[in-house]
Amino acid sequence: MSYAVNNIALYLLVPIFFLDSKANITKKLKALKTHKASVLFIAFFLVQCVGYFYSEDKEFALRRIVVLLPLCLIPPIMFLESITKKNVLKLLCFLKYSIVITFIGLIISHVFILQRTLNTFVHFTIEEQLGVSQFYIAFIVFLPILISLKSILEQKQLILHTILLCISVGVLFLLGNKTILFFLFASWIYFITSLFLKRKQKNAYFLMIIGCVCLFAAMQTPILKNRINVFIKTTDLNLETIITKNKYTQTKNTFEHRLLINYLALKEIGQSLPFGVGTGDFQSALKKQYKTINFKAALKGELNNHNQYLSEFLKTGFLGGILFLWLLFCLFKKIKTKYFFYPFILTFFSFACVVESYLDRQHGVVIFAVLIPFLYVLDKSLNTMAYKTN
Template sequence: MSENKTENLIYYLCFIAFAFPLLPNFLRNVLMALLVITVIISYFSSKVNKNINVKLIFLGSSLYLTYLLSMFWTDNIDLGLKKLSTGLPLLVFPIIAGLLSKDVINRLRNKIHYLLGIYAISVLLTFIVFFLIFIDHYGYSLVQHFPTVINKDLGPYNIHPIYMSMHGAVSIIISLYLLHKVDFNRWQLLLIILCDILIVCFMLILIKKGPIISMVISSAYLVLALKNRKIVLILSILTAILTSVIIFQPKVNRKFSELLNINNANKTELTSTNIRLIIYDCGKELVPDAGLFGFGVGDTRGKLLDCYESKNHELLKSKYNSHNQFLSIILRSGFLGLFCYLLFLLYLFIRSLFSKSYLVIAILVFYTLVMLSENILEREDGVVYVSFITLILFVLFNYSNVEKITYHGQK
C-alpha cells in the first residue's frame, strides 16, 4: 500500500472513530486494531518528514507498563492477563497519537469541527436509539429500568450507564466549544440548544452524579476561559434544568441528597454514596501495604474482597471495584504507577495550558474529576473512549509544527 493510501485510510478511520458511541463492541475493537496497524505502517514506510512524539508515547503508555511490570508479583495470572487485555488502549492510543504523521494531523485539524460534530451527534443518536428500543420493548418506567436495559439487554451495544452519561457530558462540553468557534445561524443555534437539553434529560434519567457534577464544573471552566456571553447563557439554561429536576424529581433528589449527608451516613443503608465510603475505608487500610509497587494487576480485586468480607457482605457479593481510579492505580501498581499517571496528566495539562487548548483542558478536567469516584480506565467501555478522545484531541490542538486550526464558518 502506498504512503498516500495509508494516510488516507488513517484519516477516514479517525473520522469513523469519532462515532465510537454508535459502534458495536466488536467493531470498535477492529477499528482500534486497524488504526494502530495502519499508523505503524505509515510511520515506517514514510521516507521523509517522520513525525514521532516520543514523550507522548512514553508518558502515555507508562501506566500500562507499570501494570505489565506488576505481573511479576501477581499471583492471579489469569485475572491479570484479562486486566491487561482490557487496558490495552492505554498502550495502543499513545502509540497512535505519537506516530500520526504531520500530513494526517493537518488534514484532521482542518476538519476538527466535523470530527467534534460527529462525536456529539453520535452520542445523541445513541441515546435516542437506546430510548426507542427501551420504549418499544420494556415500557415506560424510565428512571428505574432504562439504565439496566442499556447495561445488560442490548447485546453488542451494551454499555454501563456511567460511560453513557460520560459521553453525554463530553458532547455537551464539545457543543459549547463549537458554539463559541463556529458562526451558526439562528435555527442551527436553536437546534443545538434543543439537542443539548435532550442529552441533559437522558443524563438525568441515568442519574449518575459524578458525570453530571463534573460536567457542570468543567463546562464552567470552559465558559470562563472562552469569555463568551452566548455560551454563558446556554450553560445557565442547562444548569437551571439540571437544578430544577434535582430539586423537584424525588428519585433524582434522593440520589443527590446523599452528598449532603456524608458525615451522618448510615453505612448499613447501602446507597451509592455509602458504598463508596465503605470501599474508601478499605482503600485506606490497603494503601500502606500496597507501597511503591502495589499488589499486582491481578491481585487487587482479591485484596478488596478480603476487606469487604470484614466490612459488609453485600459489597463482597457484588464484587465492587475501588470506585476511585487513583486508588485503584495505587493498589495495582503502587505509588510508582500513580506517579507515572499523574506525570502524564500533568504533561497534558501543561502543554494544553501553554497552547490555550481550552477544550482539551475542559475534557481533561472532566475525566479527572470523574476518576475521583469511578474506575473509568478499567472497563473497555471507558478506557477506549477516554484514551482516544483525550489523546487525539491533545495531538490535534497542541502540535506547534503543524498548520493553524481553521473552522468552517469561523467568526
C-alpha cells in the same frame, strides 16, 4: 460496541499507522522517541506487566494486561497522526447529530417499544442491554454538549445548537449520576464566570438562562428527585456508623460505599508498599479487607476500588501510582489557551477517577487511550491554520 468489535477496531489502527509514505513513517517513529506522553503511556503499561511477576493470581493478572494493552499501542498512534481542519469540522458535525439521534432512538425504544418507564432507562437499556456503565456513557454525551456549546459561543446557528445542547444535557440528567451532574454544574459555573471575565455578557446570560431552564426541568423528573432524596436522607459521614450499617445490611448508598472502600484500600496499600500487591491480586486483597468488617454490599457485588488513583498504588505501589499521576500531569501540560474539547474531557476523566476505576474496563481504557489523545489532536488541528495530509 461489544468487547470484540472494540478490540478489532483498536488493533486495526496499528497497521493503518504504517500505511503511509516511508518518509512519514520514519518521521513519526523518530517523534515517538521524544514524545513524553506516549513514552509515559508505554511505561505505565510496562509497570502493569512487572506487577504480573509477583502476583499470585497469574491468570487474572494476564487478563488485566490484555485489557490494558491499548495503552501501550494506541496513544502513540493517536498523538503522532494528523488530521486536517476540514475533516475535523466534518467529524464534529457528524458527532453532534449522530450521538443525539442515537440517544433519542434509545429513549424511544425504551419507552414505546419495550414499554418501560424512564426511571429504568439507565439500569435496563444502558447497563443491561448495552452493557455499559453510565460513567463511560457520559464521555460520549459530553461531546455533543461541547460541540453545541462551542457553536453557541461562536454565534453559529443558535436555535439548532441550543436544541441539541438541551437534549444532550437532558440525557445526562436522565443518567442521574451524582458525580456527572456535579461536574456538569461546576463546568456551567466556570463557563459563565469566564464569559463575564471576558466581557461577553450576552453569551454569559444566554448560557445562564439555558442552564436554569435545564436545571428546573431536571428537578421535575422522578429519577433525579429520588436519587437526591436518597442521598440526603441516608448519608452519614461518621466512619464507624458507615461500617456498622454496611456490616449488618446491604445498603444502596454508593457514596458511603466509596468512602468505606477508600478507607479499606488505604489500609491495604499501607501494608503492601512499596511494590503493591501485584496486577493480579488487587481484587483479592480488597476482598480480604471487605471480610474483616463483613462489608455485605462489596462482597456480594465484588466491588473494585472505585478510585483509579488508589487502584494503581494498590496494584503496583509507588511505581504505578506515581507514574499514573505523572502521566496525567504531562497530559495537562499539553493544554493550550484556545483548546476547548481536550481540557474539558481530560479534567472530567481526572476528576471522575476519584470515584471510579476507569481502567478496570475496556470502555475506560478506550477513553484514556483513544478519546483523550484524539481530542488533543482535534483541538490542535482546529487551532492551526496550516495543516497537512498523509
